[in-house]
Amino acid sequence: MKITIHKLFEYLLETADPPPEAFLGFSLSTPPVLGDFLADLDPGLSLDWNGQSFQGLPALRERVIDQAGLGGLCAAKDVLITAGAAEANYLCFRQLLQAGDHLVTETPGWPQAAVMAKAIGTRLTCVPRRAEAGWDLDLDALSAAVTPDTRMIFLSNPNNPTGRLLPAESLQAIAAIADRVGAWLVVDEVYAGLEWSGPRPPSIAGVYDRGISTGSVSKALGLQGIRTGWMICRDPGLIMDAVIARENSSEIMNILGEHIAEIALRPERLGPALSRARQDGARTLARLNDFIESEPRLSWTAPEAGLIGLARLHGLAAEPFAKHLLADPYRTFLLPGTAYDQPAHIRLGVGGGAAANLDEGLRRLSACLTAWPG
Secondary structure, eight states: OOOOOOHHHHHHHHTSSSOOSEESOOOSOOOOOGGGTGGGSOTTOOOOOTTSOTTOOHHHHHHHHHHTTOBTTBOGGGEEEESHHHHHHHHHHHHHOOTTOEEEEEESSOTHHHHHHHHHTOEEEEEEBOGGGTTOBOHHHHHHHOOTTEEEEEEESSOTTTOOOOOHHHHHHHHHHHHHHTOEEEEEOTTTTOBSSSOOOOOGGGTOTTEEEEEESSSSSOOGGGOOEEEEOSOHHHHHHHHHHHHTTTOSOOHHHHHHHHHHTSHHHHHHHHHHHHHHHHHHHHHHHHHHHHOTTEEEOOOSBSSEEEEEESSSOHHHHHHHHHSTTTOEEOEEGGGGTOTTEEEEEOOSGGGGOHHHHHHHHHHHHHHSOO
């Protein structure tokens, strides 16, 4: 099983050196610093893993259940701590799918599903989300794509990269579609908690017996660097299979990262952190809305949640434009929609705080759009 690179990661590798001067695609909240956690960290904390659970620190697993609103539906035993949501997704693909199985996913969506399907030899069906429909997921099309041999449905909620939300009633309908054929339903929930309109939808692990919720502290809390995420599932066999697969890759989690994540998810910290992230994100989102309305070559359906969205480029292709914007004299980063099979779109983000240098980036984007031929 050889895993090939997907367009998103390929583009990130190409743009890492030299670093851009402005970012228009930051996908995580303003990162905290280590000093924010020192008062709650025990200087005598052993960094040895011996004696710890292979599923992750029990206290952290309890916090994961609480933040997902799954108290009474799930317990700490239903959680496996992983190296970010990406590893949680990887373990699901690796242990649940075999060559010849059928996987249904969305497009645009998180590209990991297609990459893993190709590597494993799984048959893949992509259900399109269309810009002209506001990026809604067509549940009739999803239902038609699911067949008796469908092994897994993989989605993201909020959708990555459009920020479109699947509300509770849609999740119930999708669970019924999966249950019709006994399929697993994996929902990547990394942007949950950053909803701009309406409440946070329920986590799929509490909706469906074969539902698997994956998430992390990377996006909403800006803690990408500690690589701490999770999967939640009420099926003990799936959790143990994932533990076995991880034993042959990352093996165990980093104990310092788990302790920091547990502190970050404590209610007295989590509530204010999410509130700040929502306030900062909403303010930046309003700025982006105004900017896009002022640019005749741009339009978009603003995200309902999360920190990124796709904007339509009118009259030009996204990838050559993004590469031109990254070069001198603009030195400004954004992701072309080709990373998500949307060649007429670009990804814009509202995260990153002051480090993103957003206002300067928008000024340079406007100048580049004005100077572009045609």
